Amino acid sequence: QVQLVESxxxxxxxxxxxxxxxxxxxxxxxxxxLAWFRQAPGKEREIVAAISWSGGSTYLADSVKGRFTISxxxxxxxxxxxxxxxxxxxxxxxxxxxxxxxxxSTLDSREYDYWGQGTQVTVSS
Numbered sequence: 001q002v003q004l005v006e007s008x009x010x011x012x013x014x015x016x017x018x019x020x021x022x023x024x025x026x027x028x029x030x031x032x033x034l035a036w037f038r039q040a041p042g043k044e045r046e047i048v049a050a051i052s053w054s055g056g057s058t059y060l061a062d063s064v065k066g067r068f069t070i071s072x073x074x075x076x077x078x079x080x081x082x083x084x085x086x087x088x089x090x091x092x093x094x095x096x097x098x099x100x101x102x103x104x105s106t107l108d109s110r111e112y113d114y115w116g117q118g119t120q121v122t123v124s125s
Contacts, residue, residue, distance in 0.1 A: 002026045002114040004096045009119030012086055016123070020081040022096030022116055030054070033102045034072055034079040037109055038092035038121075045109050048094070049081060052102045059106060064090075086123045093118040 003025040012018055020036065035050035049070035050059040058070050067086075072079040079096060097112035105111035 002029070002032060002098050004098060004114055004116035006094065006096050006116040006119040009094060009121045011122045011124065014086060014088055014123055014125050016086050017082070017084045018086065018121060020083065020094055020096075020119060020121070022079045024077045024079070024098065026077070029077040030074040032098040032100055032114075033106060034070075035059075035097045035099075035106065035112065036070065036079075036081045037095045037097055038090075039095070039118075040092040043092075045095070047107050047109065050102075050106050051079065057102065083121070086121075088123045088125045091121060091123050093120050
């Protein structure tokens with residue numbers, strides 16, 4: 001069982017930065033692939049970024065490449081999403097999620113076993 005708690009959301013102007021953090025409970029954190037998803041009003045949930053067990057492999061959606069970075073600290077049971085050059089279209093609720101596999105399942109929200117409660121990110125123009 002893994003419990004995930006996000007923090008760091010808020011309101012920021014376009015071009016600004018935010019850092020989201022997700023803290024996980026449990027002693028098997030390093031066995032999980034971690035990801036950030038987001039969901040804007042009226043839209044489907046979409047993957048933003050994912051990171052493998054040791055952090056050696058990462059995935060970033062095309063829409064955030066060059067602006068966002070995902071990282072993890074297995075000693076602290078945390079995963080972070082650094083968001084720079086934010087745009088109004090980045091406005092959404094951001095969720096942290098965990099699953100044990102890396103590969104074709106990484107991009108599919110249905111494959112994730114654990115989810116945080118979400119944190120709101122609002123980017124004003």
